[in-house]
Amino acid sequence: MASLVREQAGAADLVVLPELWTTGAFAYEEFATEAEPLDGPTCEAMAKAASDAGVWLHAGSIPERDPEGPLYNTSLVFSPSGELAAAYRKIHRFGFDKGEAVLMGAGEDLVTVRLPDTTVGLGTCYDLRFPELFRGLVDAGAETFVLPAGWPERRRAHWTLLARARAVENQAFVLACGTAGTHAGVPQAGHSIVVDPWGEVLAEAGPGEEILTVDFDPARVAATREQFPALKDRVLGLDRPGSRPRYRDGA
Numbered sequence: 154m155a156s157l158v159r160e161q162a163g164a165a166d167l168v169v170l171p172e173l174w175t176t177g178a179f180a181y182e183e184f185a186t187e188a189e190p191l192d193g194p195t196c197e198a199m200a201k202a203a204s205d206a207g208v209w210l211h212a213g214s215i216p217e218r219d220p221e222g223p224l225y226n227t228s229l230v231f232s233p234s235g236e237l238a239a240a241y242r243k244i245h246r247f248g249f250d251k252g253e254a255v256l257m258g259a260g261e262d263l264v265t266v267r268l269p270d271t272t273v274g275l276g277t278c279y280d281l282r283f284p285e286l287f288r289g290l291v292d293a294g295a296e297t298f299v300l301p302a303g304w305p306e307r308r309r310a311h312w313t314l315l316a317r318a319r320a321v322e323n324q325a326f327v328l329a330c331g332t333a334g335t336h337a338g339v340p341q342a343g344h345s346i347v348v349d350p351w352g353e354v355l356a357e358a359g360p361g362e363e364i365l366t367v368d369f370d371p372a373r374v375a376a377t378r379e380q381f382p383a384l385k386d387r388v389l390g391l392d393r394p395g396s397r398p399r400y401r402d403g404a
């Protein structure tokens with residue numbers, strides 16, 4: 154993975170990797186054996202790859218070992234000088250009564266990170282189904298969402314639909330990077346996708362392994378929000394305690 158990142162030197166400003174690529178999102182038995190702290194060998198290698206390539210690197214997620222707590226599914230962002238600029242512990246754990254939902258702890262913090270031209274809000278895979286997370290990230294200043302995933306092929310229609318929905322409703326870019334191949338018997342969707350703040354798909358990968366390259370202008374977020382200021386018409390914003398909904402029965 155580090156050599157793939159290095160190949161982007163001079164070609165990309167930001168490189169994005171998928172979810173749990175050191176194990177596969179469905180290789181449950183490997184979470185504990187492969188988990189590492191945030192100063193472990195994978196983070197070290199990714200920090201070095203980012204600085205060697207001189208790129209911002211969203212290094213996807215890894216199983217994180219917190220010496221004082223449970224495992225977490227943690228997404229990592231490194232600056233071009235190799236600093237860990239952000240770590241986001243996945244809030245919505247997938248699996249219902251098995252897998253990640255029982256093997257990992259839930260993150261509690263919404264995380265944004267300022268890149269030179271855009272503020273990035275972080276989400277991971279299953280998070281894509283929870284619009285309130287992305288609204289919260291918008292309230293924290295996010296203009297671009299970066300979301301690594303290990304999304305199963307059988308629900309690929311949801312992947313595309315939800316990526317576009319999160320882009321349209323928040324007038325933000327969505328950069329969603331999915332794993333390809335088959336992990337622990339679960340065929341993966343691939344189809345990494347980049348959606349613009351109007352909901353149009355700027356680029357989409359195929360089902361297999363691929364490097365998807367896209368040029369986008371982060372200034373389009375402000376322009377879209379100004380030209381079609383729907384976000385200003387929010388009424389039930391959780392950021393405005395006085396405007397919480399009142400629930401009542403019937404007429």
Ligand SMILES: O=C(O)CCC(=O)C(=O)O
Nearest residue numbers: 178247278279303304308
């Ligand atoms: O929501 C889905 O359909 C897939 C989620 C998932 O695979 C994950 O979060 O690892």
